[in-house]
Amino acid sequence: MNSTAETITATGIPSGKIGVWWFLASEITVFGGFIASYIVVRLGSSGWSEAAAHLNFSLALVNTFVLLTSSLTMVLAFAAVEGGNRKRLRTYLWLTILLGLTFLAIKAFEYGGEIAAGFTPGAGIFWSFYYGMTGLHALHVLGGVVVNLILLFATLRGLLKPNEHRVELAGLYWHFVDIVWIFLFPLLYLT
Amino acid sequence: MLNWFPENISTFGGEIDSLFYLILYITGAWFIATEGLIVFFLIRFRRRQGSKAAYLPGETLRQASWILVPCVVVLVLDLWIDFRGAAVWAKVKGGMPPSDLRIQVTAKQFNWEIVYPGPDGKLGTADDLLMENELHVPAGKVVHVVLKSKDVIHSFFLPNLRLKQDIVPGREIEAWFEATKPGKYEIPCAELCGFGHSGMNGWLHVHTADDYAKWVREQWPSEK
Amino acid sequence: MSEKLGFWRTYLFSTDHKTIAKQYFTLGLLWAIVGGLTAYLMRWQLAFPDTEVPGWGFIAPDFYNMLVTMHGTILVFFVAMPILLATFGNFLIPLMIGARDMAFPRLNMLSFWVFALASLVLLISFFVPGGAASAGWTGYPPLSAKADYTGVGWGINLWILALALEFISFLMGGINFLTTTINLRAPGMTFFRLPLIIWMQITAAVLFMLSVGPLIAGAVMLLMDRTLGTTFYLPEGGGEPLLWQHLFWFFGHPEVYVILLPGLGMVLETMPAFSRKPIFGYRPIIYSTIAAGILSFIVWAHHQFISGMDPRLAMPFSITTIIISVPFALIVFAMIATLWRASIHFSTPMLFALGTLSVFILGGLTGIFNGSAPIDIYIHDTYFVVAHFHYTLFSATFFAGFAGITYWFPKMFGRMMNETLGKIHFWLTFIFFNATFIPMHFVGLGGMMRRIANPMEYEFLKSLQPVNEFITVCAILLLISQIPFVVNFLWSMIRGSVAERNPWQANTLEWSAPSPPPHGNFETIPVVYRSPYEYSSPEATEDWLPQDRPLTPSAAARQ
Structure with a gap:
């Protein structure tokens, strides 16, 4: 890292952590804006529940468990860093990445089924929001997978120091993406 | 002043x-x-x-x-x-003061389609009359205008009446006015609506009560 | 720190905040030239409709719409933001808080290059088939949501992409600004010893970061409508055109302050240095700034009084809008009170600071008209609004920008600018700015709509045409008036007299670094003993007292 970035901080909190929190704050407003738009437009018109009934609830439920489990493995990865156990760190990063990819694969399968049934993004306003919100969320999951892959390569090449706070920062982001899904799931599937 | x-x-x-x-x-x-x-x-x-x-x-x-x-x-x-x-x-x-004169204005790229209810006073009936860009109203009478759009957002602007109302596709928005002075005034569109936005213009004809009655007789000659 | 970096790492892929600031400035100035050109073309067309523009040719109505769209987009997102926020924020934050660089220097470099990419995308959009975006800088759907309505295909897609990249760049920049200010302050630099421009910059960063999110979501929806066939904004598919307006203006009003606050910050730095007097009411100004920032989140629907939203919503928004004048009034009063019993030196930066203040007052006052819902029925989408926002944004971007650049030029480039050319530039700009935009208010009150290519198509506007011609002549002269600045800027960079460390005898920390500061800024990290505006303090014998000068040896020892 650049030497200037590692100087003693005025607050005692690592700069990276402050940066990630600010980043998440603005991310909240992105999804907050999307979700608020969904609620407002939905309240102003009808026919949404009928469209939502065509969604594959059981697959989405499985996906919710996949994502929740990945949050758990991410926490365990962080615990491994804290404990200085590089091998366990690798294992849990791998698991998190695999679970993230599983989530994306199931999501893609879901999209495929819906498009085959004629529910394309242009099939109506519910479908616009469905594809918009879950698509943006999926892109965030993909981003998280890439971040975790970078960390995994860093551990494989021995670049990751014990006590490395980058895993914690990646974890903050990963949990955020998870929480977004916790909002999207009931809003889209359970209404 | x-x-x-x-x-x-x-x-x-x-x-x-x-x-x-x-x-x-x-x-x-x-x-x-x-x-x-x-x-x-x-x-x-x-x-x-x-x-x-x-x-x-x-x-x-x-x-x-x-x-x-x-x-x-x-x-x-x-x-x-x-x-x-x-x-x-x-x-x-x-709120809108009550009136029995309701005229529908449908905006489209790049004209005002103005529909008069005709003698039955109802829109959507056979005696409706459509005129492009010509809005005829009597002076001293409250007029309701139903605003609709066929494509993009337009804005119904009557500078002399201090009235402006955006027209949003998918909605019916109602506005009202009461003109006090007979004459001929312009109805520009005030919201960017495409390449023909500049020049999207109509005419408001405010008639005296007698002139208006005469205009109505000319448009619907079969009615008494 | 002492390692020698090659050409690429020094000038292009630099992580030095000062170099990055200059990169933003260069790109911002280049875009300003394009923005000026669009203004010239539009003004000519408005004054002498359908005649050949000298040096260009005829302007078709759809090309005029593109000019309108690009003028707004470029000036707001590609001139005002990179210059006011990115240039001065990057240059000043580490120097003024006593840090060696930003908290994340490589992220900072990335921010710039994402911005450069956004610029490239916007530039390319001019040359794609169908032309550049032409749905207004506000891009209201359905006009912007379907290619059929404008005839513009990829132009608008690239326009959305360029804006999205620009937002990402400034999000990363904002994270850097905030983290740096929170974490890298020098010893003794408490939050209430920060120079006001730093307060303005970080408030602007917070406003940007918390307001842009919904618009990013909105932009995703718009792009999906255009490319994937969704119907977020298309009523025929159950969509809601007004949704975009809410998302856009929820961002749009804080965005105005994202531009305005750094501009006011430059005035607040320049004014005490050339008045030799502390800024009047340091803390009240900070509290006002925060109050205005919070209020800016609950005023957005004042752009939509007649948009078709529920008319009952208008008055609450009208009230919050008009009340936002109170915190800004306080800042203006504080500036005026700073001049009271001062010892005013009319240098070029001070002239521009005073120009900002006097112009901004008028822009703020005309805002009351716009904020009043019933008045807005008539003046909405007329040139009165255009005149209003040029008074506020031109004052912040150009008057304050010139105050900032002439004030910190010695620190940026190690040389002094020419005062005579600077004063000529100020007076020409001040005169022709007012000559251009004061008449524009009256054209607007006469009813002239924004974004029409030819006022002569309307009977009721024909009598205003001489005024339009006068505005155009003055606008062209205003553009020509920028030549002395360009000459002065380029000439001084090479030939200006060498600047000392602290040519203005100012108090803030950047003046205790060498001119220009080397990579790493300070020989030793300064220690801060006091607030930033201790001019003419009874404690000192001179009329200035730098933040990092210990008054007694024991005070220095304690730190």
Whole structure:
């Protein structure tokens, strides 16, 4: 890292952590804006529940468990860093990445089924929001997978120091993406 | 009073104009006071030989009150403007005085399609009459206008009536006015609506009661 | 720190905040030239409709719409933001808080290059088939949501993409600004010893970061409508056109302050230095700034009084809008009070600071008209609004920008600018700015709509045409008036007299670094003993007292 970035901080909190929190704050407003738009437009018109009934609830439920489990493995990865156990760190990063990819694969399968049934993004306003919100969320999951892959390569090449706070920062982001899904799931599937 | 606006021919236009002048006097006074003070200070306190600036951080309440008290005055004047504004808004947009004349204006790129209800007074019946860009109304009578759009957002602007209302596709928005003076006035579109936005224009014909009756007879000759 | 970096790392892929600031400035100035050109073309067309523009040719109505769209987009997102926020924020934050660089220097470099990419995308959009975006800088759907309505295909897609990249760039920049200010302050630099421009910059960063999110979501929806066939904004598919307006203006009003606050910050730095007097009411100004920032989140629907939203919503928004004048009034009063019993030196930066103040007052006052819902019925979408926002944004971007650049030029480039050319530039700009935009208010009150290519198509506007011609002549002269600045800027960079460390005898920390500061800024990290505006303090014998000068040896020892 650049030497200037590692100087003693005025607050005692690592700069990276402050940066990630600010980043998440603005991310909240992105999804907050999307979700608020969904609620407002939905309240102003009808026919949404009928469209939502065509969604594959059981697959989405499985996906919710996949994502929740990945949050758990991410926490365990962080615990491994804290404990200085590089091998366990690798294992849990791998698991998190695999679970993230599983989530994306199931999501893609879901999209495929819906498009085959004629529910394309242009099939109506519910479908616009469905594809918009879950698509943006999926892109965030993909981003998280890439971040975790970078960390995994860093551990494989021995670049990751014990006590490395980058895993914690990646974890903050990963949990955020998870929480977004916790909002999207009931809003889209359970209404 | 300078005549900046186009001639007002609406029953509520005068109230909008007088609210404008109220704000103009208040802000005008502030403009003169602040800019005058700046110019005065610039001349009076320019750098001169041997002069030293005062040390006035303005942090104590006593000092800061020099800027806090004027702010309270600003707040009071703001609220005055708000209350006057609320009254005018309630009259223009709050509700609509009843009327039996309802005309539908459908905007499209780049024309106004104006549909008259005809003698039965109802829109959507066989005796409706469609005219492009020509809006005929009687003076001294409340007119309701149903605003619809076929494509993008347009804005129905009647400068002389101090009326402007955006037209949103997918919605029916109703506006009203009462013209006071017969004549011919323009209806420009005030919202960017595509390459033909400039020049999207219609005509408002305000008739006297007799002229209007005559116009109605010409349009629907079979009716009595 | 002492390692020698090659050409690429020094000038292009630099992580030095000062170099990055200059990169933003260069790109911002280049875009300003394009923005000026669009203004010239539009003004000519408005004054002499359908005649050949000298040096260009005829302007078709759809090309005029593109000019309108690009002028707004470029000036707001590609001139005002990179210059006011990115240039001055990057240059000043580490120097003024006593840090060696930003908290994340490589992220900072990335921010710039994402911005450069956004610029490239916007530039490319001019040359794609169908032309550049032409749905207004506000891009209201359905006009912007379907290619059929404008005839513009990829132009608008690239326009959305360029804006999205620009937002990402400034999000990363904002994270850097905030983290740096929170974490890298020098010893003794408490939050209430920060120079006001730093307060303005970080407030602007917070406003941007918390307001842009919904618009990013909105932009995703718009792009999906255009490319994937969704119907977020298309009523025929159950969509809601007004949704975009809410998302856009929820961002749009804080965005105005994202531009305005750094501009006011430059005035607040320049004014005490050339008045030799502390800024009047340091803390009240900070509290006002925060109050205005919070209020800016609940005023957005004042852009939509007549948009078709529920008319009952208008008055609450009208009230919050008009009340936002109170915190800004306080800042203006504080500036005026700073001049009282001062010792005013009319240098070029001071002239521009005073120009900003006097112009901004008028822009603020005309805002009261716009904020009043009933008045807005008539003046909405007229040139009165255009005149209003040029008074506020031109004052912040150009008057304050010139105040900033002439004030910190010695620190940026190690040389002094020419005062005579600077004063000529100021007076020409000040005169022709007012000559251009004061008449524009009256054209607007006469009813002239924004974004029409030819006022002569309307009977009721024909009598205003001489005024339009006068505005155009003055606008062209205003553009020509920028030549002395360009000459002065380029000439001084090479030939200006060498600047000392602290040519203005100012108090803030950047002046205790060498001119220009080397990579790493300070020989030793300064220690801060006091607030930033201790001019003419009774404690000192001179009329200035830098933040990092210990008054007694024991005070220095304690730190």
